[in-house]
Amino acid sequence: MTQHDTAGAAREFLERTGLEPTLNRILVLSAVAAHHRPVTAAEVHSHILREHRINRVTVYRILDLLADRGAVNRFNSGERAQHYCVGGNHSHFHxxxxxxxxxxxxxxxxxxxxxxxxxxxxxxxHVDLHLEGLCPDCARAAG
Ligand SMILES: [Zn+2]
Ligand SMILES: [Zn+2]
Incomplete structure (x- = not known):
């Protein structure tokens, strides 16, 4: 799925993945897809909280389930928290x-x-390379 998909697309996507499209799963998947970058579970949680009540533990559990089924990418960036994003085969820069x-x-x-x-x-x-270094802003600040 692309990052521009709506809740309806999230529902279809879950069904194709063989997962029952419960409201919470749709909310979590849509929240990940709504960002144009990898997000942490805490970011997904606060994104959903703007409009819905959801338990933090539920968010973590659903993210793990979605990652196990390949519905979202899960990776460790070198920061403490796991990151999640959507989209097929691609790499990451930290x-x-x-x-x-x-x-x-x-x-x-x-x-x-x-x-x-x-x-x-x-x-x-499958290629998911982990790149590390300085973003343009930080490179400029480092002078
Ligand atoms: Zn990604
Ligand atoms: Zn930076």
Whole structure:
């Protein structure tokens, strides 16, 4: 699913994933998709709280379920909290200055699957590279 999908799309997506589309699951999946960057469980929780009551533990449990079923991506950015985002196969950049995490299209990394296959004899089916460094703002501040 794309990041512009609505609750209706979240419902369809859950059904396709074989998960019963309960209200809480739709709210959690929509909240992740509403952001254009990876979010933490705490961010998902406060996003939903703007309009609905939901228990923090419920948010954590649903995020784990969605990640286990491949409905959301879950990864550790190097910060303490796990991050979640939607969208297929892609990579992430973690700024060690401000802690921001962003999604990066694999096409932008020019990752060469054929070269890896030839050099290491590995058939690559999924690429999620973890990049770390300074974002433009932090690089400028570091001068
Ligand atoms: Zn930064
Ligand atoms: Zn991402």
């Amino acid at each position: 700024c060690t200055g401000c802690g921001r995490v962003q999604c990066i299209a694999n096409e932008d990394l020019h990752f060469d699957e054929t070269a890896v296959a030839n050099a290491l004899n590995l058939a690559v089916s």
